[in-house]
Amino acid sequence: MxxxxxxxxxxxxxxxxxxxxxxxxxxxxxxxxxxxxxxxxxxxxxxxxxxxxxxxxxxxxxxxxxxxxxxxxxxxxxxxxxxxxxxxxxxxxxxxxxxxxxxxxxxxxxxxxxxxxxxxxxxxxxxxxxxxxxxxxxxxxxxxxxxxxxxxxxxxxxxxxxxxxxAGLIAERATFPGDDQPQVYLQDSHRQKVDSLDLPQRFIVLHCRSNYAPKDWPADRWEQLITWLSEKYNYQIVEVGSASNLNVKTKSYRNLCGQLSILETAEVIRRANYFIGLDSGPSHLGNATGTYGIILMGSLNNFPDYNPYSGGYGRQENAVFVRRKGSPCAELSFDFVKEKVEAALGTSERKV
The missing domain is CATH 3.40.50 (Rossmann fold)
Known part of the structure; x- marks a missing residue:
């Protein structure tokens, strides 16, 4: 040795x-x-x-x-x-x-x-x-x-x-017996922090990078989506998360990655008109804060078709899942995602 x-x-x-x-x-x-x-x-x-x-x-x-x-x-x-x-x-x-x-x-x-x-x-x-x-x-x-x-x-x-x-709280094949809508408990300090960001009145919040690569969508397609959103809709685009891997030049885009705590991020998502993101932590914040979600999902390991959410997202009352059964998220084409996002946003939100 x-x-x-x-x-x-x-x-x-x-x-x-x-x-x-x-x-x-x-x-x-x-x-x-x-x-x-x-x-x-x-x-x-x-x-x-x-x-x-x-x-x-x-x-x-x-x-x-x-x-x-x-x-x-x-x-x-x-x-x-x-x-x-x-x-x-x-x-x-x-x-x-x-x-x-x-x-x-x-x-x-x-x-x-x-x-x-x-x-x-x-x-x-x-x-x-x-x-x-x-x-x-x-x-x-x-x-x-x-x-x-x-x-x-x-x-x-x-x-x-x-x-x-x-936990042994419910039977093996039972559904959850109580209120299944998750909540987060935002405080004045979180609201004051987000007030200081001077966010626009109308914006879409994006989360583009998870902590598990098989759940991700390629960066170049996110960049395409941001460009298309900024050209077609009356919204600013705000990205949240721990770090960004995007290269975006449009003035409609703002990067807040790495600048906020989890609950400060929740307050940003709460104020957004829409949340567009992956199956990861911030999408659960979207569910908990009640912001309409457009969630890019794919097959995951042994699960070709799964639903991680309860509450409004889980029942797709307040969300739409963008997915092709059996295909990983990375295989979703830009045109396929654009079509689903366009249907969710509606024509009334477009720029004149």
Whole structure:
């Protein structure tokens, strides 16, 4: 073994075991914290954990579960487990008493081994119960028993129904029993931030790049679509997301990628006349804020025809899906998408 390789190996081991030590320490600290919370509750009050740590579209899709659990346990102290980067999606939820910002799954494993919670609803399965640094998986016995995993989950309904089933909240073939319209809880700070952007009165918001390449539509076709929209319609075009891969010159286009928090992005989408985007987190914001959605979708891995949404988008009361069954999103032609967008926008919106 070379000296360089030796240093690399022990540097990796140092970071790995330091991470594990910190995770376990934080787990024991969290166990003490929630034991104290439980002692402060009345005898009949339950301490309940809801675990949906990622991704932000999934957390939005799962939001109705918080209200459903609250309706079943009106006096409970409900804790939502989430990764720190997504905590704002849960911070202002009135159905949740506390947001637990999870360091990693090892911390959660140590915490839950203390049996401090009266009920634990896991809204995820093995594939998103993993820490790369610890090399640790946490199994969900309900999901295992129902054979819900990354290869099968959309066979069990939309995301809300899948999560409710992995938690054991509803039967394996049931539909969600409560209000299935997801919500986000926008605050004055989010509105004030968007006020400062001086957005136009009439605009279409676009989200053109997901965090999973098989869901994407090629950048050059997005550029074509933006040019066509700016020429044909009385709308400005505003792009949102973490980063843009477009090269757009038209004055009708504005790039806000990477400039906003998740809930600030939600407020931009709420103010838009239309949302045009992919099956990704911002489309769930569109569903939650009530903005009409035009969603570019394709087949996804083992699912040639799937619907991730509940509520207005899921029933296509407030959205249209642009798709060809069995074809990936990348194979949708510009003309096919243009035709669907044109039908959704209508002739009354065109420039004179």
């Amino acid at each position: 070379t000296l360089e390789r030796f240093i690399q190996l022990w540097t990796h081991r140092y970071h790995k075991y330091s991470h594990i030590f910190k995770a376990r320490l934080l787990g024991y600290q969290a166990r003490l914290h929630f034991a104290a919370v439980k002692r402060s509750l009345k005898k009949e009050q339950k301490l309940i954990a809801i675990i949906r740590t990622e991704h932000f579209g999934d957390i939005i899709a799962a939001e109705p579960i918080s209200r459903h659990v609250r309706s079943r346990h009106p006096d409970a102290y409900i804790v939502w487990f989430v990764k720190p980067v997504f905590h704002e999606l849960v911070d202002f939820n009135p159905a949740v008493n506390e947001v637990f910002q999870e360091f990693c799954v090892t911390q959660r494993e140590v915490l839950l081994q203390g049996n401090v919670f009266d009920e634990v609803f896991q809204l995820q399965f093995r594939n998103n119960n993993h820490c790369d640094k610890c090399q640790v998986f946490i199994e969900n016995p309900v999901a295992q028993q129902r054979q819900i995993d990354i290869f099968t989950y959309f066979n069990f309904g939309n995301l809300l129904e899948v999560f409710a089933k992995t």
